[in-house]
Amino acid sequence: MRKNAVVIRDLRVVRGGRPIIDGLDLDVPAGSVVGLLGPSGSGKTTLMRTVVGVQDKVTGTVHVLDAAAGSPALRRKVGYMTQDASVYTDLTVAQNLRYFAALAGVPAPAKAVASAVATVDLGGHEKQRVGTLSGGERSRVSLAAALVSDPELLVLDEPTVGLDPVLRRDLWTVFRRLAADGRTLLVSSHVMDEATQCDRLLLMRAGSLVADTTPDELLTSTGAPDAERAFLALIDAADVAAAADSGGRPGAPATPTHEETAR
Numbered sequence: 581m582r583k584n585a586v587v588i589r590d591l592r593v594v595r596g597g598r599p600i601i602d603g604l605d606l607d608v609p610a611g612s613v614v615g616l617l618g619p620s621g622s623g624k625t626t627l628m629r630t631v632v633g634v635q636d637k638v639t640g641t642v643h644v645l646d647a648a649a650g651s652p653a654l655r656r657k658v659g660y661m662t663q664d665a666s667v668y669t670d671l672t673v674a675q676n677l678r679y680f681a682a683l684a685g686v687p688a689p690a691k692a693v694a695s696a697v698a699t700v701d702l703g704g705h706e707k708q709r710v711g712t713l714s715g716g717e718r719s720r721v722s723l724a725a726a727l728v729s730d731p732e733l734l735v736l737d738e739p740t741v742g743l744d745p746v747l748r749r750d751l752w753t754v755f756r757r758l759a760a761d762g763r764t765l766l767v768s769s770h771v772m773d774e775a776t777q778c779d780r781l782l783l784m785r786a787g788s789l790v791a792d793t794t795p796d797e798l799l800t801s802t803g804a805p806d807a808e809r810a811f812l813a814l815i816d817a818a819d820v821a822a823a824a825d826s827g828g829r830p831g832a833p834a835t836p837t838h839e840e841t842a843r
């Protein structure tokens with residue numbers, strides 16, 4: 581088995597004419613659940629888009645399952661769930677999943693669709709148009725679309741946002757099971773009790789990795805009583821260090837924010 585599912589060296593990403601990630605190195609161990617945490621705007625989605633190969637203006641090395649990120653060979657091996665549900669509202673749940681299964685060239689699509697529906701607990705909704713589902717149900721269809729090709733690497737951008745605690749718990753059970761089966765999951769989250777379910781935690785601030793740690797190390801190194809306070813302590817420390825480096829205001833961006841001009 582390979583050691584790392586994702587290997588990134590000296591990654592630089594420019595969006596809207598400004599550097600969003602500037603010199604990031606990262607290894608994501610295969611068969612693990614890796615949590616990606618960081619304040620809003622710190623670059624989590626940008627990093628995920630880079631790993632799945634849909635981000636423009638990327639330099640550096642990004643190897644995913646031993647291939648260059650975005651290679652056609654990775655189409656079935658990498659599942660991506662975007663932050664906003666990216667499914668067709670005028671199609672039913674089953675039609676959406678059959679479509680994504682066909683795109684990925686899944687050999688037994690009916691079985692794959694049934695299994696993805698069961699995994700996200702949407703049994704009984706197969707024939708319902710996605711536009712008529714609740715927000716939480718719609719985001720689970722999006723998750724099922726990422727799962728339908730049974731990928732080796734799952735990149736999930738806030739998969740549990742808007743879900744009730746029972747569903748969140750059940751999905752984390754699924755994530756842990758997928759990792760136990762040898763899959764790798766890169767999962768962004770703002771919910772700190774979810775962070776404690778990860779094998780590793782990556783903490784981003786302003787396009788850099790502030791910490792690459794484990795939930796236990798995070799608590800030990802900060803002396804904080806829980807993950808939320810440990811996270812805040814690390815972010816505050818990083819802000820102070822950045823302010824000392826630049827002589828500026830903690831958390832200030834290196835350059836002014838521009839209007840969206842390029843993906």
Ligand SMILES: Nc1ncnc2c1ncn2[C@@H]1O[C@H](COP(=O)(O)OP(=O)(O)OP(=O)(O)O)[C@@H](O)[C@H]1O
Nearest residue numbers: 595596600620621622623624625626840841842843
């Ligand atoms: N197309 C774009 N053009 C210009 N700037 C962009 C573009 N997309 C993202 N950015 C900027 O890049 C930075 C990182 O954005 P990104 O979406 O990666 O952050 P994030 O950590 O995922 O945030 P959140 O937790 O709020 O989803 C932000 O400052 C954002 O404004």
